[in-house]
Amino acid sequence: MTSRIIRLSAAATLLLSTAVAGHAETIKVGVVAPFSGPFALYGKQFQEAIEVYQAQHGTSAGEHEIEFIYKDVGGPNPDQSRALTQELLIKDQVDYLAGYVFTPNALAVAPLLDQSETPLVIFNAATSAINAQSDFYLRTSYTLWQVSAPLAEWAYEQGIREVVTTVTDYGPGIDAENAFVAAFEEAGGTILDSIRMPLSTTDFTPFIQSIREQSPDALFTFLPGGPPTFGFTKTYNENGLRDEGIMFLGTAETEESNLQAFGDAAIGLTTAYHYSADHDSDLNREFIAKNTELHPDSVTNWATIGAYDGTHVIYQMVENAGSDGPAAVESVLGMEWESPRGPLTMDPETRTVIQNVYIREVERDEESGLLVNREKGVIATVGDLGWPE
Amino acid sequence: MSLFLNILIDGIAYGMILFMISVGLSVTMGLMRVINLAHGGFALVGGAVAHWLIIAQGLSFWLAAPLGVAAAVALAWPLERLIYRRIYGFGDLQQVLATIGLTFLMIATVNRLLGSTLLALPLPELLAQSVDLGFRTLPLHRLVVIGVGLAVIAGLWLLIDRTRFGIRLRAAVDNRATASAIGINTGLIYSATFCLGAGLAALGGILGAEMLPIEAYYPLRYMVLFLIVVAVGGMGSISGSFTAALGLGILDTATRYLVPGFGTIFFYGCIILFLALRPNGLWGRTA
Numbered sequence: 001m002t003s004r005i006i007r008l009s010a011a012a013t014l015l016l017s018t019a020v021a022g023h024a025e026t027i028k029v030g031v032v033a034p035f036s037g038p039f040a041l042y043g044k045q046f047q048e049a050i051e052v053y054q055a056q057h058g059t060s061a062g063e064h065e066i067e068f069i070y071k072d073v074g075g076p077n078p079d080q081s082r083a084l085t086q087e088l089l090i091k092d093q094v095d096y097l098a099g100y101v102f103t104p105n106a107l108a109v110a111p112l113l114d115q116s117e118t119p120l121v122i123f124n125a126a127t128s129a130i131n132a133q134s135d136f137y138l139r140t141s142y143t144l145w146q147v148s149a150p151l152a153e154w155a156y157e158q159g160i161r162e163v164v165t166t167v168t169d170y171g172p173g174i175d176a177e178n179a180f181v182a183a184f185e186e187a188g189g190t191i192l193d194s195i196r197m198p199l200s201t202t203d204f205t206p207f208i209q210s211i212r213e214q215s216p217d218a219l220f221t222f223l224p225g226g227p228p229t230f231g232f233t234k235t236y237n238e239n240g241l242r243d244e245g246i247m248f249l250g251t252a253e254t255e256e257s258n259l260q261a262f263g264d265a266a267i268g269l270t271t272a273y274h275y276s277a278d279h280d281s282d283l284n285r286e287f288i289a290k291n292t293e294l295h296p297d298s299v300t301n302w303a304t305i306g307a308y309d310g311t312h313v314i315y316q317m318v319e320n321a322g323s324d325g326p327a328a329v330e331s332v333l334g335m336e337w338e339s340p341r342g343p344l345t346m347d348p349e350t351r352t353v354i355q356n357v358y359i360r361e362v363e364r365d366e367e368s369g370l371l372v373n374r375e376k377g378v379i380a381t382v383g384d385l386g387w388p389e
Numbered sequence: 390m391s392l393f394l395n396i397l398i399d400g401i402a403y404g405m406i407l408f409m410i411s412v413g414l415s416v417t418m419g420l421m422r423v424i425n426l427a428h429g430g431f432a433l434v435g436g437a438v439a440h441w442l443i444i445a446q447g448l449s450f451w452l453a454a455p456l457g458v459a460a461a462v463a464l465a466w467p468l469e470r471l472i473y474r475r476i477y478g479f480g481d482l483q484q485v486l487a488t489i490g491l492t493f494l495m496i497a498t499v500n501r502l503l504g505s506t507l508l509a510l511p512l513p514e515l516l517a518q519s520v521d522l523g524f525r526t527l528p529l530h531r532l533v534v535i536g537v538g539l540a541v542i543a544g545l546w547l548l549i550d551r552t553r554f555g556i557r558l559r560a561a562v563d564n565r566a567t568a569s570a571i572g573i574n575t576g577l578i579y580s581a582t583f584c585l586g587a588g589l590a591a592l593g594g595i596l597g598a599e600m601l602p603i604e605a606y607y608p609l610r611y612m613v614l615f616l617i618v619v620a621v622g623g624m625g626s627i628s629g630s631f632t633a634a635l636g637l638g639i640l641d642t643a644t645r646y647l648v649p650g651f652g653t654i655f656f657y658g659c660i661i662l663f664l665a666l667r668p669n670g671l672w673g674r675t676a
Contacts, residue, residue, distance in 0.1 A: 037606075038505065038605075038606045040500075040505055041504075041505050041506065169650075195649055196649070196650060197649065198652050198653040199653075200653055201645075201652075202600055202601055202611075202614070203399070203403045203406075203600055203641070203642065203645075205399045205402075205403070205642070206395075206396075206399060206642050206645035206646045206649070207645065207649065209395050209399070209525070209646070210646065210649075212525075226506075226507060226602075226604065227507065227601070227602045227604065227610070230507055230602045231600055231601075231602065234599060234600075238519055238526070238527075238528035239519075239525070239526060239528075240519060240525075240526045257506050258506050258507045260509070261506065261507035261508070261509035261602070262509070263509060263511050297504070299506075
């Protein structure tokens with residue numbers, strides 16, 4: 001009898017040890033992002049952030065080796081995004097997915113995630129609705145509601161009562177407008193006018209002039225990065241809105257990669273956002289120093305931090321659950337950690353990080369002579385306010 | 390009343406920028422009859438060189454701007470000798486394919502060397518200020534663009550209608566074989582005119598950069614805008630482009646003041662209607 005128990009337990013131990021040993025494998029992560037074309041900067045920033053994380057934490061988590069495979073989706077192209085994701089899942093047999101800059105690209109793969117039970121960590125796409133489409137989405141960037149609504153409440157507290165919103169007429173712009181209007185009216189403020197500007201606008205003077213004529217306390221805007229933001233902020237300054245006391249309220253407009261190009265016109269612009277490269281913490285300084293060491297030309301911005309924290313979440317999932325998708329997602333819900341941007345919590349319900357939103361003002365740094373987003377205030381631990389209840 | 394004045398002033402200022410960025414295309418596409426989709430590429434090269442001279446080499450804007458134009462001309466000359474010379478004889482579709490290929494090459498080169506972010510052209514103090522018009526302010530550089538635009542159209546008119554070069558150019562364009570038979574060096578005329586077009590593209594790119602900032606994808610981003618101005622103005626007509634640019638600038642500005650939500654639909658709707666009625670543009674010659 002005793003010998004039988006010994007034999008059984010020996011067999012069980014053997015089974016257990018082989019099972020654990022069998023789990024030590026190479027985990028593949030497919031990164032879908034634009035690496036060529038007008039949006040190539042995103043892919044470059046993602047890859048750089050992953051390399052920084054690898055340089056700091058090695059290429060294995062627990063006993064698993066982690067390997068990244070990059071796929072170029074070009075731009076906002078849901079069909080291509082779906083095809084590449086399918087290829088990654090079937091041909092490359094990836095265990096995790098990551099990246100996804102544009103909302104339609106992220107949305108297009110929801111059914112694939114459910115079928116293959118593969119976790120996907122969104123590094124950028126910022127529409128609240130995405131995470132509701134599948135339980136396998138996790139997001140380490142932000143949502144438009146998350147930054148726009150706190151900005152509205154902050155503005156009201158600062159004594160701003162009348163605002164004109166002026167957003168670019170496309171998905172994210174409308175999301176930002178809805179968030180700001182809802183929060184500002186809730187606080188007791190008045191929206192004098194909501195202007196939607198065509199995506200192709202090159203001359204913003206007419207919109208800026210009609211805002212000036214309504215003389216609100218502030219304007220709230222949301223524009224796609226690059227040329228439109230450049231044109232809008234220039235026009236805002238040149239037409240004397242700042243001198244009239246109409247405050248500029250934005251979100252991603254002053255992001256770091258294009259900020260220097262704005263010149264002195266950007267000084268004084270107020271934005272609410274979750275990350276500034278100027279954030280005052282040792283962790284952030286180490287993070288930027290490492291990135292600059294590895295990639296001397298790189299400018300650290302929100303895309304870099306989104307990918308960096310996303311890589312952290314993937315490493316944690318791999319360590320906790322190897323290639324078991326559902327268990328991996330489960331294991332990081334509620335996880336708290338300290339990121340270069342500040343404290344983060346993976347919200348168990350929305351699967352978007354709960355984070356600080358900072359009120360920043362553009363200043364010229366005396367030491368480096370460069371324009372920076374200087375943090376002036378913080379709205380602590382904001383979840384995804386746009387989550388459908 | 391102030392709304393009307395606003396529309397007029399902003400419309401003219403915007404129209405003049407449209408004219409400046411597309412006048413080079415009126416020269417190459419309108420006069421020389423080559424469908425030059427690489428037009429924006431020359432504007433990009435001029436702007437990128439000027440940016441590099443100001444930011445990396447510390448030159449002043451006044452020096453960097455003409456050097457940027459010179460760089461575009463310096464690129465255009467060998468390109469014309471080696472490549473465009475062969476493109477002139479192609480059919481329309483082949484011209485489109487060949488010149489768009491050149492555009493991609495230019496974009497990729499700038500992207501490789503300077504990256505895909507905005508390439509700022511910081512204005513000198515003098516141009517960066519705003520002018521008070523009494524009821525509103527207007528940035529000074531827009532007034533400068535209006536001035537340069539008027540100078541360019543006057544200069545081109547003198548060059549094409551009043552000089553020996555202009556006579557030879559018109560002769561070479563109308564009938565190249567006969568022109569060379571009577572001793573006109575048509576090859577040289579074509580080279581010079583092509584370089585003029587490229588130089589004007591670079592000038593427009595640099596002066597218009599306050600509104601249409603230079604970045605690697607500039608040629609593709611604004612291609613439709615250049616082509617609309619030339620199509621509405623009519624091929625082969627510099628003054629047509631001028632009228633078209635001003636008209637479109639005022640139309641676009643007016644719709645944005647009056648019906649901001651429908652601005653784009655209304656703008657393109659008007660252009661479709663106009664081109665349906667006058668397929669050769671405002672003052673276009675029937676080919």
